[in-house]
Amino acid sequence: MNLPVIDPSSSEQTSKAPPADPRRHLLDVSIDDLKQWLVEQGQPGFRAKQIVHWVFQRRARDFAQMSDLPKGLRETLDQSFRIWVTDEAHHVQSSDGTDKLLVRLPDGGEVECVLLRDAARRSICVSSQVGCAMGCVFCASGLDGVDRNLTTGEILEQMLRLQARLKEDERLSHIVMMGMGEPLANLDRVLGALDVARSKDGLAISPRRITISTVGLPPAIDRLARAAVPYNLAVSLHAPNDELRNQLVPVNRKIGVDAVLEAADRYFDSCGRRLTFEYVLLGGVNDSDDEARQLASLLRRRTAMLNVIPYNPVAGLPYKTPTKKAIENFRTILENGGVNVQFRQRKGGEIDAACGQLRRNRGSIALPSTQG
Known part of the structure; x- marks a missing residue:
């Protein structure tokens, strides 16, 4: 899976349309790329498997449900990614x-x-x-x-x-x-x-x-x-x-x-x-x-x-x-x-x-x- 390149400034904004959400689609991010992102945030790479497990096995729909992750990481994840975009x-x-x-x-x-x-x-x-x-x-x-x-x-x-x-x-x-x-x-x-x-x-x-x-x-x-x-x-x-x-x-x-x-x-x-x-x-x-x-x-x-x-x-x-x-x-x-x-x-x-x-x-x- 490849990381999508998102440039929020490239979308025209009008009073009728909300601004495009700049967060990346988590499901379009490979586990290796997620590990790299975690390391850049000062987190251990093994948490990537925890996140994937929550999404696919435990059916989490938002990061707040991922109770075995540090609260600060859950907040950072929510600021950077969306699990569902549809x-x-x-x-x-x-x-x-x-x-x-x-x-x-x-x-x-x-x-x-x-x-x-x-x-x-x-x-x-x-x-x-x-x-x-x-x-x-x-x-x-x-x-x-x-x-x-x-x-x-x-x-x-x-x-x-x-x-x-x-x-x-x-x-x-x-x-x-x-x-x-x-x-x-x-x-x-x-x-x-x-x-x-x-x-x-x-x-x-x-x-x-x-x-x-x-x-x-x-x-x-x-x-x-x-x-x-x-x-x-x-x-x-x-x-x-x-x-x-x-x-x-x-x-x-x-x-x-x-x-x-x-x-x-x-x-x-x-x-x-x-x-x-x-x-x-x-x-x-x-x-x-x-x-x-x-x-x-x-x-x-x-x-x-x-x-x-x-x-x-x-x-x-x-x-x-x-x-x-x-x-x-x-x-x-x-x-x-x-x-x-x-x-x-x-x-x-x-x-x-x-x-x-x-x-x-x-x-x-x-x-x-x-x-x-």
């Missing part, structure tokens, strides 16, 4: 226990993140960009394009906000980088956040319980393989051939299905982690028997799981959920074709759980907003 613009919860947050960033941008409860699992889905540049035609995240990459700290802060919604005896168990944006288009900052998430001083989540989702960017997949951390890789395929995938995932025109699959195979060879392929099933678009047979032909010889997700409709887009008959036919053909397949249960449908929906539809949400 606000919760909206929070909604579905009847199945799914929480979704719309998080407002310091520059006014908004991203979404989700907490899913499934038996003992507490999984979170986190965004990596404000918007998305991949252009998937059925996805709400990319309807307005991409504004910018999130910082490492902004990615981590989503994790902490979702963790804060757990009871004291609950802990996060799984992380999925499958929110707004293309994680591999912001790979350095995503990997920086995940380094903290998997650290014993951070969230202590095994990399085997962390999944990075991508539409398939071969050079970035190869970079991820070279990082040599056994994260799970989920490739959003959505079509079994280039003609259809070019329509649904426009970035495919520069890549091609074969190149995506070959990069995924190289990732498997490098880490041995079973691949996951995601396939959003769009009624009347990619749910035919022929497309199921083509998909089976692509995947049957690969050590992979295929997740099929019936489409969650987005207001203003023409796509629809497939019929029950189409879903059953698709499942039968894949299973008979030797594909390891699961059909994901839709969760959080009544709270606009598909990525990007809450940001676009927040004006129609009946529940009151909550501020962080």
Whole structure:
């Protein structure tokens, strides 16, 4: 994580806008840089781990809670850093226990993140960009394009906000980088956040319980393989051939299905982690028997799981959920074709759980907003 350079004099000040907070975002500061800062303050470097432990393990939201630190240090920390820099613009919860947050960033941008409860699992889905540049035609995240990459700290802060919604005896168990944006288009900052998430001083989540989702960017997949951390890789395929995938995932025109699959195979060879392929099933678009047979032909010889997700409709887009008959036919053909397949249960449908929906539809949400 890199220290952000903040020049408070560079922001225009008006009577309507408060001055920019000059304090640094603690979550964007590496533990080594925090140690150096502590030494400069005349403090022992070991206190860096104490501070990180308070933030990630003991869920402290301000420095005053860090009772094993000297009072003077707590005051100096508060003068120099902010733990959280975002606000919760909206929070909604579905009847199945799914929480979704719309998080407002310091520059006014908004991203979404989700907490899913499934038996003992507490999984979170986190965004990596404000918007998305991949252009998937059925996805709400990319309807307005991409504004910018999130910082490492902004990615981590989503994790902490979702963790804060757990009871004291609950802990996060799984992380999925499958929110707004293309994680591999912001790979350095995503990997920086995940380094903290998997650290014993951070969230202590095994990399085997962390999944990075991508539409398939071969050079970035190869970079991820070279990082040599056994994260799970989920490739959003959505079509079994280039003609259809070019329509649904426009970035495919520069890549091609074969190149995506070959990069995924190289990732498997490098880490041995079973691949996951995601396939959003769009009624009347990619749910035919022929497309199921083509998909089976692509995947049957690969050590992979295929997740099929019936489409969650987005207001203003023409796509629809497939019929029950189409879903059953698709499942039968894949299973008979030797594909390891699961059909994901839709969760959080009544709270606009598909990525990007809450940001676009927040004006129609009946529940009151909550501020962080």
